[in-house]
Amino acid sequence: MAKYDHKQIESKWQDIWETTRQNNTDLDAKAEKFYNLVMFPYPSGEYLHIGHGYSYSGADVYGRYMRVNGKNVFEPIGFDSFGLPAENYAIKKGVHPAVSTADNIVHATAQLKSFGCMFDFDKMVTTSSPDYYRWTQWIFLKLYERGLAYQKESPVNWCPKCVTVLANEQVIDGICERCETEVVQKNMKQWFFKITDYADRLDTDLDKVDWPNSSKLKQRNWIGKSTGVEFELEVVGVSEKISVFTTRIDTVFGMSYVVLAPEHALAKQLGEKSKEIAEYLQDTKSKSDLERQEGKEKTGVPAGVYAINPFNREKVPVWIADYVIGSYGTGAVMAVPAHDERDFEFANKFNLSVKEVIAPYFLDPVNKPKPEVETEKREVACMIVRNPKTGKYLCLKWKKAEWQSFPTGGLDEQTPEEAGRRELLEETGYKNLKFVEQLPWSCYAEFYRPHKKSNVVAHFHYVLFDLVNEETDGVEQSEKDTHEVVWIEKDGIAEYLNVWNQSYTWDRLTNRSKIHTEKGILVDSGEFSGLTSEEAKAKMAKWLEKKGIGSSKVNYRLRDWSFSRQRYWGAPIPVVYCQECGTVPVPEQDLPVLLPELSIDQVRPTGTGKGPLAGVPDFVNAKCPKCGGNAERETDTMDTFVCSSFYFLRYPNVGDDTEMFNPEITKKWLPVDMYVGGPEHVTMHLLYSRFVTKALYDSGIIGFDEPFMKLRHQGMILGPDGKKMSKSKGNVIVPNDIISKVGADAFRTYILFMGRFEDGGPWNPQGLTGVTKLLERVWKLSESQLLEDPENILVERLLNKSIKKVGEDIEAFRFNTAVPQLMILVNELVQQKQISKVTLEKLVVIMAPFAPYIAEEVWANLGNKNSVHVQPWPEYDVSLIQDEMVSIAVQVNGKVRDTLLVSADASEDEVIEVAKESAKVAIYTSGKKVEKMIYVKGKILSIVTE
């Protein structure tokens, strides 16, 4: 009997599959196409790590499953080999990046082959090779043609260590994503792609794709769509007006000042006249983004001018402060400290007024308004009365409703103070009260009043009193019948009150730094008072439009994509600067603009703000394509994310030197059907790819505007120490050792078995044994004497169930539950004295996506000529999915007391009969009246007794 020798099997089938071209997809085949894509690796280190193996294993199991379900699956792979990390690695090793990249690709390719994935190695792309990056440059030209690539002098993220500009997306908390150096702001002329033109479509089109919800949300947050209004304020004595953007126009009557960002034109203008302002502008300019983030202490200076609130003609001071971002909206905001945390903080620091214009609204969930009775509107005073002698507060316990509250009473044309005194006298008899204050906020509450049998929308005003003495005038019996007067300790109030608006007010009273930032009902807002925030937003926008000073507006947080890099290892930007013609793109037929071959010393970044190419006269000096005169080449290169933003379009066209895409092939094969990769790319690669796809769609080059129809993420495999793998921590696990020890089949199956695919987790080889046992058992089964006929009905049922479950689980990326099903099946088969050939064949087919090598070997050993990987997924027999006998739990009052084995199609009555005979059940039911019996077919019988 032969031993299971994974090494021998793996090398044997790798060769055979290569010869038979099993995994080289015939792109012209008639069968329905399935483009199964994994994020291509970045060969910045010597080897791919275990996380790559994880991602590819999952994607490959899925791809293989699609193939045996009749799809013509295309599963390409390549290398994202341009860019900073590859260059940094090369420089560290003292090797030219072209050399180190080529070396790394050799290692990585060998690894990729060992994984046993059905990659089509004939269609590889390497983004750093000229026959690829000519198309990167071509994409640039296409975007440039549409006005989507432009140059702009602006503050950009500069990494002093990588000595280059970075995109916003590559700066994490003010730190360079790659080298973890603090990023500084530098004013430089840089290239940008106008991704902001697509902000809205990038947001709404997410509805078209099947992506994890969390990823859609992440992208939406990054795009940061925000709907509001933009309107103008006149400035007293200045001809310029200030435009502000706000999402809360409903709070406009609470505006107590206006803030300009230091970058605002008016701020600069005012700075010319005032030394104080000029100094402030200078101060904020020198702060790095990180400093601006860290020191969140608000700073600012008065601008010395006043703006006019168009709604109430009130004069409000203008301030200049760096808590307003110059590049967002209009760079100026209206400040409403009563309803915005930041404005509140600023107002507190600089002693600016705070005016409440939004009252919280409460719908009483206990005493809900009744639709059949009338609703009355009332202005109400709510009295908070303290007895200074005892420190207790006056509360009422209601007799006809479940209320425990402070006393309240209608205003009836009186002030809250007057109404409060009157009402307290009536309800409690207390007559000597000292008015303390009226709280600066009010609340609306809508509820049903059982004692008056009506609904009410009450607008509560809160008045504080101190009790001077306990003298009373007595209380009428009718008042005594409705409520009882109680005095409650200060600490007990929060618990005692059960009326929401009062609980809210008490909470705010004891914690005065709180403000109301939610929606509510407008107060003190002129003609808009009484409206809800939503109603007011619509009406106020109309009001502004009618006056011609404002309108609805949408803003996005997304910024344009800065893609020029002052580094060597990237695709040169195909542009020349001509003294006569200005900026001229290199014509398509002249592509690629080749990266000059330099010595390692010339490759090193310069730190001058220009890339190393600027020091290569042969490269720089060029002829203008337009006029033929002398011109200079652009010396910046493109960020690697440009290379990866379209590689999926190129894969099916690899080998075609005449055009980027063959329209026929592209139409047939794109968009990508399934894309697997890490969630860390959601706001970078995935966003950029969607943008480029949409731009090409708008150019009429391609006929689809979303590149990835389905997306699934693998989680991150951490080091054995539970920390993110990194060379410096020395916890990097390379799959090679594992594969050579236990084989690719065991590696793939185990890593997918470890946990949910999207979860990842620390690498722990302990459990590998379980999977190697599984494979060895299958091997042993294949070496045993096989039956010709199916063994028995029980085995058949389990087999059919397994076919169903494994298939469904793969389809849903639930690999970690598919593998256990295979284990259950194999364990059962091992228990059988003998198994049949048919059963073994079916087993091998359904485990083949996980363990392609052993499956193929066993399949061949069974005498099959064709590959197991093109065997159709077995059909399962629906009638064999359901067990004949099922075990039913019998619960008495919620506790399982017995389990019964009954026929699966047993009726409720039959099950009840059997349950009645159970002695265990009888212990809990005898002598008691059965009130209810609930039967869930095949699952449970629930008996409820008195």
Place this chain on the structure above:
RNA sequence: GCCCGGGUGGUGGAAUGGUAUACACGAAGGACUUAAAAUCCUUUGAUCUCACGAUCUUGCGGGUUCGAGUCCCGCCCCGGGCACCA
């Protein structure tokens, strides 16, 4: 602070509102063996009990339900994303 995930045995982890802890690892005991490895069998959430069995248990506290890991409300903790975006 805001927005997403998540919290289940010693460990990785299962579980359309219906028998929580599948499957695997580890551990303990046993068989085979001169011995070990491999393999196979048994046990393995906790507590009480000689035992039959009982009680408790899915981060904490409430609620809905015949029945809650799962649904609702309020907290705590961990991971990720965004962060002065008006």
